[in-house]
Amino acid sequence: MSEALNGSGTTTGEVAGAWLDGGWKAPFGDAIMRTLATPKRMLVRGEGCRVWDVDGNEYLDFLAGIAVNALGHGHPALVEAVSAQVATLAHVSNYFSTPSQLQLAQRLREITGAGERGRVLFGNSGAEANEAAFKLARLNKGQHGRKTRVLALHNAFHGRTMGSLALTGKPPMREAFEPLPGGVEHIDSTIEALEAAIDDRVAALFVEPIKGEAGVLDLPEGFLRRARELTEQHHALLIIDEIQTGVGRTGRWFAYQHEGILPDAVTVAKGMAGGVPIGALVTFGWASDLFTQGQHGSTFGGNPLATAAGNAVLAEIERSDLVGNAARRGEELKQIIRSFDSPLIGDVRGHGLLIGIGLTDGEAHRLSDAALAGGLIVNAPNESSIRLAPPLIVGDAELAEFRDRFGRALASL
Numbered sequence: 258m259s260e261a262l263n264g265s266g267t268t269t270g271e272v273a274g275a276w277l278d279g280g281w282k283a284p285f286g287d288a289i290m291r292t293l294a295t296p297k298r299m300l301v302r303g304e305g306c307r308v309w310d311v312d313g314n315e316y317l318d319f320l321a322g323i324a325v326n327a328l329g330h331g332h333p334a335l336v337e338a339v340s341a342q343v344a345t346l347a348h349v350s351n352y353f354s355t356p357s358q359l360q361l362a363q364r365l366r367e368i369t370g371a372g373e374r375g376r377v378l379f380g381n382s383g384a385e386a387n388e389a390a391f392k393l394a395r396l397n398k399g400q401h402g403r404k405t406r407v408l409a410l411h412n413a414f415h416g417r418t419m420g421s422l423a424l425t426g427k428p429p430m431r432e433a434f435e436p437l438p439g440g441v442e443h444i445d446s447t448i449e450a451l452e453a454a455i456d457d458r459v460a461a462l463f464v465e466p467i468k469g470e471a472g473v474l475d476l477p478e479g480f481l482r483r484a485r486e487l488t489e490q491h492h493a494l495l496i497i498d499e500i501q502t503g504v505g506r507t508g509r510w511f512a513y514q515h516e517g518i519l520p521d522a523v524t525v526a527k528g529m530a531g532g533v534p535i536g537a538l539v540t541f542g543w544a545s546d547l548f549t550q551g552q553h554g555s556t557f558g559g560n561p562l563a564t565a566a567g568n569a570v571l572a573e574i575e576r577s578d579l580v581g582n583a584a585r586r587g588e589e590l591k592q593i594i595r596s597f598d599s600p601l602i603g604d605v606r607g608h609g610l611l612i613g614i615g616l617t618d619g620e621a622h623r624l625s626d627a628a629l630a631g632g633l634i635v636n637a638p639n640e641s642s643i644r645l646a647p648p649l650i651v652g653d654a655e656l657a658e659f660r661d662r663f664g665r666a667l668a669s670l
């Protein structure tokens with residue numbers, strides 16, 4: 258049995274032995290649905306900003322499970338909260354409430370700015386949160402049911418279920434699954450396109466404030482503020498998808514807070530419970546009155562295990578000022594990236610610890626493979642972008658190590 262496996266506690270030596278040296282790849286190809294490409298590595302263990310693969314190799318993790326492992330891996334606050342909760346009460350159904358459920362809902366009202374007029378609907382993923390938001394949009398009917406239009410942005414990602422896919426502005430993901438729920442129109446991410454599209458028949462505008470899956474693309478300056486004015490004027494819901502950007506990632510609790518606006522609804526998921534599946538729709542003001550009893554629900558949504566994890570993550574983010582850390586480390590990371598003397602590096606995008614690197618020659622996959630081979634996990638969401646989303650706990654040592662390992666990967670191309 259290899260060293261790494263002794264510490265994993267998740268797999269027996271015998272089974273794992275067959276999985277060494279890439280031996281897991283063929284069984285993966287047989288057993289896992291073909292929706293997934295064969296992954297590059299099989300991981301068995303993590304600690305802080307590091308993970309180890311089945312062969313015992315160590316990696317600096319600058320992807321954090323796509324902006325999920327906010328506290329890194331194996332954080333004691335999360336381990337203790339989840340262990341204690343699962344030993345006490347893991348699940349109860351929505352016929353009952355639990356202290357952790359109510360506590361997380363109250364905390365989400367505070368950090369989103371929804372305050373006392375806010376309400377929270379829990380689910381188990383980002384896509385589910387957006388499904389709920391889509392249903393919310395349908396409830397904003399307008400006089401004589403005139404509000405039949407839902408606006409979303411080209412190239413934005415909102416999830417893979419039928420409703421969230423209808424909102425997603427990426428035709429290649431959608432086409433095989435049409436017909437999708439109707440009424441959604443995709444517009445360009447410009448203030449002009451927004452002004453041209455919006456009218457009184459619009460029930461909702463969905464916005465991904467930094468397009469993570471598209472390569473960490475920022476919105477134009479002033480877009481969110483103009484969106485707020487226009488949706489208010491036309492009584493359309495402004496729904497912001499903060500599934501990737503939320504919970505401190507961009508150096509504020511939520512990305513819309515950089516623009517000084519409040520939406521009518523926000524969807525939250527990825528980083529909120531540090532890796533335990535969770536999702537939430539948070540509504541503001543009049544939007545909190547739209548759903549009525551019996552119109553939505555989820556068996557697992559808001560269960561004590563997931564919400565205890567959420568409470569632990571939010572408490573640790575606050576205790577260690579990880580929102581401030583994301584803002585500071587994000588700036589340092591951008592400086593490091595700009596300091597590389599490489600013609601491959603184009604623009605540097607994003608906010609806080611959600612960073613996109615535009616590549617001049619479109620070799621993002623080769624670069625991310627080279628980084629991986631040198632012990633660094635970064636992500637290539639497309640051929641011309643590298644995405645970085647390290648745990649919010651990164652410090653000096655990890656940034657220095659990133660500089661070395663990413664620098665070597667760049668030089669090796």
Ligand SMILES: *Cc1c(COP(=O)(O)O)cnc(C)c1O
Pocket residue numbers: 382383384385387414415416417465469470498499500501526527
């Ligand atoms: C990841 C993501 C989703 C989908 O979340 P899942 O948990 O994968 O369903 C939706 N919107 C954005 C912006 C995301 O980054």
